Amino acid sequence: MALDRKNVPNDLSAFWMPFTANRQFKKAPRLLVSADRMTYKTADGREILDGTAGLWCCNAGHNRPKIVEAIRAQAGELDYAPAFQMGHPKAFEMASALRDMAPEGMEHVFFTNSGSESVETALKIALAYHRARGEGQRTRLIGREKGYHGVNFGGISVGGIVTNRKFFGTLLAGVDHLPHTHLPEQNAFTRGQPEHGAYLADDLERIVQLHGPDTIAAVIVEPMSGSAGVILPPKGYLEKLREICTRHGILLIFDEVITGFGRLGASFAVEHFGVMPDMMTTAKGLTNGVIPMGAVLTTSAIHDAFMQGPEHMIELFHGYTYSGNPIACAAGLATLETYREEGLFERAADLAPYWEAALHSLRDVKNVIDIRNMGLIGAVELAPLPGEPTKRAFQAFLDCFEKGILIRTTGDTIAMSPPLIIEKTDIDRLIGTLRDVLEKLD
Numbered sequence: 001m002a003l004d005r006k007n008v009p010n011d012l013s014a015f016w017m018p019f020t021a022n023r024q025f026k027k028a029p030r031l032l033v034s035a036d037r038m039t040y041k042t043a044d045g046r047e048i049l050d051g052t053a054g055l056w057c058c059n060a061g062h063n064r065p066k067i068v069e070a071i072r073a074q075a076g077e078l079d080y081a082p083a084f085q086m087g088h089p090k091a092f093e094m095a096s097a098l099r100d101m102a103p104e105g106m107e108h109v110f111f112t113n114s115g116s117e118s119v120e121t122a123l124k125i126a127l128a129y130h131r132a133r134g135e136g137q138r139t140r141l142i143g144r145e146k147g148y149h150g151v152n153f154g155g156i157s158v159g160g161i162v163t164n165r166k167f168f169g170t171l172l173a174g175v176d177h178l179p180h181t182h183l184p185e186q187n188a189f190t191r192g193q194p195e196h197g198a199y200l201a202d203d204l205e206r207i208v209q210l211h212g213p214d215t216i217a218a219v220i221v222e223p224m225s226g227s228a229g230v231i232l233p234p235k236g237y238l239e240k241l242r243e244i245c246t247r248h249g250i251l252l253i254f255d256e257v258i259t260g261f262g263r264l265g266a267s268f269a270v271e272h273f274g275v276m277p278d279m280m281t282t283a284k285g286l287t288n289g290v291i292p293m294g295a296v297l298t299t300s301a302i303h304d305a306f307m308q309g310p311e312h313m314i315e316l317f318h319g320y321t322y323s324g325n326p327i328a329c330a331a332g333l334a335t336l337e338t339y340r341e342e343g344l345f346e347r348a349a350d351l352a353p354y355w356e357a358a359l360h361s362l363r364d365v366k367n368v369i370d371i372r373n374m375g376l377i378g379a380v381e382l383a384p385l386p387g388e389p390t391k392r393a394f395q396a397f398l399d400c401f402e403k404g405i406l407i408r409t410t411g412d413t414i415a416m417s418p419p420l421i422i423e424k425t426d427i428d429r430l431i432g433t434l435r436d437v438l439e440k441l442d
């Protein structure tokens, strides 16, 4: 197909790309210029099957008419309204719609613009909540090894991915980490939740006793770690964390930025696993990835702790210029409607067994050392090339892109999380192409 010149920039130098090997990219750019449903189109006219829902966010697929139209209409009606001491109807509608979709007990919504901001917001609410209740000495935050909670200082402090932490100074003080739950010796090739590892949650009790229970504000974990390579919670693990937090008055925060909005075949991981946190962080699928938006959900107990003192006083000194931006709210409302009208969460649950079988059919492929899955998410872990970690998986990513499928890699793990509108024939193509690519790799 002829090159569409208007889409090919002739200067790539100004844009410092995020989480990208800039020099390598700019030598051989991978430019996406349009998208529809399951398919991206590249600048040179090739079609690419989206195996990752963009960046784990376009759960309803691309170019969905209701969302596109809602954004257009909102931009022409109310483009922006001040977020502080002023309101507009769509922010209230969006908060109510999200509360109605969320697990019972999550009653209040604080809007942000990304997953990272949702994490910072939740950590700050946790600290201020204890202070509002006269327990201001609860300042410690507990994260987990391999955890990913975005890239801001709070998030990288509680996060547990070394490359996201080690370049950035001393980070927040008073943070501790639980051990990760990746146990390939015992759990490799488990379908769904692994059997072994619930005992790892007991480490929380050790940390609590080390510092003193009344010094700890919150524990934050991804119910299922996405960015570290789809690491599932062992059976009984989340339940134990919940029990220990409750016993010591510690808030439990689930970071549902990836697991929310149908990814696991339920609206949220909370519902999938049946374990209730005190706060949830969301973003990504909240607006189908189309407009930046995040949200923190809290229980009434947390929210109400702030609603005291003189009524003219601001209760929480926190917020963003774009908290509840009208266009983001319009996109969010249309997204939640699309999910509901098309039954996409149920669809993900229905497709999950097919997805699981397709993924695990790669078990005997060269260099595959583990496969993990749940809902419509999956990971294929490769043995690293000796002395060159990450290189084999990255080569697979490049080769897959050449062959028309988009996957993601993290370390030597290939992660896939297609839009929930994926068809079985697309799954066959995705997995078939990945098989061909892996068979040919060194």
Ligand SMILES: Cc1ncc(COP(=O)(O)O)c(C=O)c1O
Residues within 6 Å of the ligand: 113, 114, 115, 116, 117, 119, 148, 149, 150, 151, 222, 226, 227, 255, 256, 257, 258, 283, 284
């Ligand atoms: C669990 C989790 N939290 C937070 C974030 C950060 O989100 P954002 O990139 O929107 O800041 C991500 C992004 O992948 C995530 O997976």
